[in-house]
Amino acid sequence: MTERWTVGQLADLTGVTVRTLHHYDAIGLLTPSDRSPSDYRLYDAADLERLQQIVLYRRLEMPLEQIATLLAGPDDAAEHLRRQRRALEARRDELDELVAAVDRALERTVNHRPATAAETAEIFGDGFRDEYQAEAEDRWGQTDAWRQSAARTKRYTKDDWLEVKAETDEINAAYVAALRAGLTPDSVAAMEIAERARRQIDDRFYDCPPEFHRRLGEMYISDPRFTATYDELASGLARFVRDAIVANADHAQSRKDIRARDQVE
Template identity: 40%
Template sequence: MEWTIQELAARAGVTSRTLRHYDSVGLLPPSRVGENGYRYYNPAAVARLQRILLMRQLGMGLPAIAKVLADEVDTAEGLRAHITALEEERARIERRIRAVRHTLEALEAGAEPRMDVMLSGFNDRYKDEVVSRWGERAYQVSNDWWHGKTLDQQLAWKKDTDDLVAAWVAAAKAGVPPTSDRAQALAARHVRWLSAIPGTPTAEGDRERSIAMVRGLGDMYVDDPRFAGMYDDEAGAAFVRDALHAYARTHM
């Protein structure tokens, strides 16, 4: 099966002049040239044009495209690489769509859009730490889960989180021991909160890594200055840490 240059141009959404230019720079020669001077393109040439157009859409210039194609040994591997690049681009576009949708929802609800809701993911600020502790997949899955929520769902989640923190602060101020029923009930609630986040070890039922995560979070609440004041003071953060450690030790 072959297509003429006019047929290929029409199918590909480009001009015949573009295809002739690709030929002149050695990027896409026709499969053959007929006695009448017509250029013809077979399936292999069409597949090559597909690659060229994909790379053009990704912002690559013709010299760079020519180098990629010249250096390429395995066409199938090259196509797999392009699929990966396209999937990454799709993910970026979907994140932008969700961000704009959040803004629209806020405006339609008569609320002033909040920058932290519109532009921040669930754990964007802690990406490096999440990746180093629990891996790239844990970050990506949880971040996609957060960005997939509507504005109302994000605000509801933030409220639940604030309520949990407030309950910890109240228990610390009441002076109950970290191993008390009240503190351990809060620790169990904290672990359920973690388990609701896809990608985390607690959500996936990985016992050993879940224990490490719960203990690690407890330590982080005390040691990391970013959490200073989250639980009112250092004593409050230490109370949460000790309660989580005790829960991990006896209930996980």
């Protein structure tokens, strides 16, 4: 005897709701092959196979009208399965591309998060030791420069700090080259390096006019740790850097005085 199912039994068997099966019947998409003497819908194996095709097409987000057209065509069950397989492969490729796009977006998001203290220490080494940071905050934490620097750098990512490190290394290398070439600190080339260093501070950390930069330069020779940091790169470099900064600040003040005089005249 051919197996048949009522609408409730078919719903339990396939997971398709009774309400959905009633809708499919109403629009002619899946009409039961038989009715019981009490006029209950009865579905046979062919109906079950058709429902399986409908469910597969619906999972591909195909509209019911299009499914009805396909099922009304000449294709047999095997051809329907081949079509569904091709559609699934295309969907898989699309999903793979979406996953890759999400991964790239996630990587960008992660890379643009603020750098951790450990990452910053990894980049700058001993120059970023915790005790140095604590001392710096104790000495300058109430100053406008410190607050401005803290506000800017709290958003810096690891990539931002790597750029800062690369800029600093280039500036220090230029100082070393100038010193070893026998240039004087008040030479145009040396002052240009000092100006470059001042602009980096101004751009990356806090407002650094020439006179403020001059005070920093004095610290490079008054604090043994700063002196050692520079002199490890080249003997006498700390004083050369300080003198170049002072010369550049003097030059900036001279130009400022000339402009002021010109305005008066």
